[in-house]
Amino acid sequence: MSNTHERDPLFQYDDPIFADERLLEITHLPGPDRIVGRDDEMKSVAEALNPAIFGSQPSHLFIFGKTGTGKSLISRSVTERVVSEASNDGVNVKYAFIDCGEQNTEAAIVKTIGQKINEPETSGVSIPDRGLGTGDYYKRLWNCIDACTDVTLVILDEIDMLEDDEVLRKLSRAGENRRISESSIGIIGISNKIDYPDQLSERVKSSLSRDELVFPPYDANQLVDILDKRKDAFHDGVVTDDVIPLTSALAAQEHGDARKAIDILRNAGRLAKKQGDANVKERHVRAAKEKTEADRFSELIAGSPQQAKAILYALTILTENSTQDEFPTKIIYKQYQQVARKVDLDSLSERRVQEILQEQNFLNVIQSEREGRGRGKGSHAKHRLLEDPEIVKKVLLQDSRLGELAS
Structure with missing residues (x-):
């Protein structure tokens, strides 16, 4: 009986262009020989993590740099090499890589670290997806870390998206507070906001001693x-x-x-x-x-409410029709009111529009800066698009409601 079968003509079986498209995926972690232009940064990350190879406490590290400068790539690559080197000496190092843009609550972070490093047959505990309070997740995490690792490395990508930085204090003080006794924890925080440490609570600033590293473009x-x-x-x-x-x-x-x-x-x-x-x-x-x-x-802007898109559209129209590229909130607000009327949206207050502009600044959709008006006259914010207005307009007009503006 033949095992051959006819191929479905709907699909393409020979790719004429790609030999292995996975090499161009963002999640692909290339081997060390394929990493370019980051020798110094790699050495600095390795220096911070080096003690982990011998089962000792690594340095905590914050890495800053613009998008696409290799921060996550180098952190993951060096960490995997640490895990490999440590195992050669019988030292058990595990790591958890967490995207704080997707998991930004204290409970989600603690649960995810636990799930990534846990070996239920060794620790005797399970880490369920739901059903436990934050305190219970911490108890199980400490159990897992002590039972399953000598060193746990936690990489927090986009750390500035954390809803609450209390998790940093608890992780960094776990040994000192006797939550763990057989293991240690190292934290790598990654952000494109170099001023992120200024936003940390005083409790975290005082407890989280760290090295800092900036990746150039x-x-x-x-x-x-x-x-x-x-x-x-x-x-x-x-x-x-x-x-x-x-x-x-x-x-x-x-x-x-x-x-x-x-x-x-x-x-x-x-x-x-x-x-x-x-x-x-x-x-x-x-x-x-x-x-x-x-x-x-x-x-x-995926998932942004229509009001936010209408405000962005207003800033786009202003940018297209002016020789300047940044505008105060008041001017954007007037343009936004016209957009809202045209697409039958209720107009928000100017204060709420200002808040949404600040949210978009935080998300790196726009850039906002405060500008002084002169002594005793306060300051006001100016905002500008970070993307080509033609691109922004094309994307925004895909929204069912804003699409009416194209007709």
């Missing part, structure tokens, strides 16, 4: 090297010679963002495949840049 040459290291995601000869230099130059204009460069290259390959082309060319890269920016902006 990549330059165009480093971006070329990074993309060259991932070129084997494509079949040989598919990528024309001008593609990687162009992709790198476009990403270098945007603060040397390696994540964006990789996104553009992947989208260029997908566009070439979709259009039935045998090669990835310059035109695919330029089209991919626009798609990448639109995708990223869509991700940033």
Whole structure:
């Protein structure tokens, strides 16, 4: 009896462009030989974590830098090497990588760390998804850390999104407060907001001694090297010679963002495949840049209420129709009222619009700065878009209600 079966003609079985597209996924962790331009930063992270190899307390570390500068990549890569080296000496190091943009409450952080490091047959406890209070999750976490590890490393990506920094105090003081006695904890906090430590509560500032490290943006040459290291995601000869230099130059204009460069290259390959082309060319890269920016902006405002989108649309209209690129709240508010009337939205108060603008600033959708009016006259905020207004407008008009403005 034959095991062969006919292929479903609906699907494509031979990819003419990609040999291994996974190499261009943001979640892909490349081997050390594929990491470019971060030797000094890697050494600094390794220095902080080095004691863990011998089962000792590592230094806590805060890493700052713009998006796409390799902060998460280097943290994960060095941590995995620590885990591997420690195991050679019989030391059990485990780590939990947590995206605080998705899990930002104290209970969620503690539960996730516990679930990632727990070995129920060793610890004798389980960490359920729900049903326990925060205090109970902590009790089980301390049990797991002592029973299952010699050192636990906790990487908190986008640490500035934490709802409450109390978890930092409790983790950093766990040994001192005798919550754990057989193990130790190291914290790596990652943020693109260099002033994040100023926002910490006084209790955390006094208890969390740490090293700090700033990652600079990549330059165009480093971006070329990074993309060259991932070129084997494509079949040989598919990528024309001008593609990687162009992709790198476009990403270098945007603060040397390696994540964006990789996104553009992947989208260029997908566009070439979709259009039935045998090669990835310059035109695919330029089209991919626009798609990448639109995708990223869509991700940033996903789930934003229509009022927030209407306010962003007002700022976009002002930016398009003016030679300046930043505007005070009062001017944006007047434009927003016109937008709200056109799409039949109730107008919010100017104070509420100011609050929403601050929220969008926190989310890195816009940039807001306070500007003094002169002695004794107070200050006011000015706001500007961080993305091309054409891209912002295109994304916002996809909203069912704001879409009426396009007609």
